[in-house]
Structures are given as structure tokens and as C-alpha cells.
Amino acid sequence: MSGTILLFGFDSLLNILALSAAVSPFDAEVVPVARGDYNKPMGVLAGLDTEATPSLPYAGGTLGGRMVVLCGLDDRLEPVLAALNQAGADCMKAVLTPHNRTWSALKLYGELQRERAAMERGGRR
Structure with a gap:
């Protein structure tokens, strides 16, 4: 049973290779996502879905930070x-x-930022 780890904002080949080596014992494939694909649905990027309506290539800046999305690794999540x-x-x-x-990566990253901010405020929205 394999899994996929989507990487967003990881521009250094050394970082990508280090992450790939770290998760290889868990039968996980590391997939760096190109910035132009940030508008695509997560399921499409993970290779689980087909894109019904092609999304426009993303032409904006960075997400604001790096992000990792784990796909199909529920049974190995902690390690x-x-x-x-x-x-x-x-x-x-x-x-x-x-x-x-x-x-999209943009929506997911924005939601993660909102959740982090809420946790830092003590759970208040």
C-alpha cells in the first residue's frame, strides 16, 4: 500500500531529496507540485481524481510558506x-x-492559516 506526499513551496532539491529519503521506508512517494498547478484540486494533484474542468494555470506568487499534504498514508501517519x-x-x-x-492548494493553505490563528487565540474564532 503506497501513499503520496505533495510538497508545495519546496524549491531546494536537497530539501526534496532529504524528505524523499526520510519517507521511503514508509512506501511513500514525494511529489513536488509546480506553482502553476496551485489551482488544481488536491485529488487531481494526488493522482486520485481527474479534472472535470481544466483549471487555469496559477500565475500568482507563493502560498506564503511551505505546505505538505499527505495522501493515502492514514495507517502510517504518525511515523x-x-x-x-x-x-x-x-x-x-x-x-x-x-x-x-x-x-486548491491556495484554499487549503488559507484554511490551515485560519486554523493555526484560531489555535493561537485559544480556539476563539
Whole structure:
């Protein structure tokens, strides 16, 4: 049973290779996502869905930081997260779910930022 780890905002080949090596024992494939694909749904980027209506290529700037999305790794989540953290993936992290698989990277990153801000305020929205 394999899984996919989508990387957003990781521009250094050394970082990408370090993350790939860290998760290889867990049968996980690291997939760096090109900035032009940030408008595509997460499920499409993970190779699980086909894009019904092609999205326009993203021509904007960065997300505001780096992000990792774990796909199909639910049974190995804790050790994979530990390996990613140890390899230097200090960034926003999410798990692909039925709820967010239609979201773009921009929407998912924005939601992660809102959740982080709410947690820092003590859960108040």
C-alpha cells in the first residue's frame, strides 16, 4: 500500500531529496507540485481524481510558506510525520480528506492559516 506526499513551496532539491529519503521506508512517494498547478484540486494533484474542468494555470506568487499534504498514508501517519519533521519539514501539514480533495492548494493553505490563528487565540474564532 503506497501513499503520496505533495510538497508545495519546496524549491531546494536537497530539501526534496532529504524528505524523499526520510519517507521511503514508509512506501511513500514525494511529489513536488509546480506553482502553476496551485489551482488544481488536491485529488487531481494526488493522482486520485481527474479534472472535470481544466483549471487555469496559477500565475500568482507563493502560498506564503511551505505546505505538505499527505495522501493515502492514514495507517502510517504518525511515523511519516515524525520522519518529515526530523528531515526538516517545518511547515503547514494537512491530510487529504474527502472534504478537502476538491480544494486548491491556495484554499487549503488559507484554511490551515485560519486554523493555526484560531489555535493561537485559544480556539476563539
